[in-house]
Amino acid sequence: MIRQYVEEALRGARYDKLEDGTFYGEVPRLRGVLATAETLEKCRNQLAEVVEEWVLVRVARGLAVPPLGKIGVKVKKAG
DSSP states (O other): OHHHHHHHHHHTOEEEEOTTSOEEEEOTTSTTOEEEESSHHHHHHHHHHHHHHHHHHHHHTTOOEEEETTEEEOOOOOO
């Protein structure tokens, strides 16, 4: 489920090449999800890790994870 969410997030990602030659990537629908790296491939890989960590932190805190397309992550409280 998280893997599908990450893949969907990356489909909506935006990338830019910065003046210093590095790459910047972000997922506009996920606030604060961004990455920078020296190549586009590394930037994409780093962005995937950031999305996964972002989801896990939200789940751990009991916060909602917004759906992306038809992919969603349901958060249930233990108990």
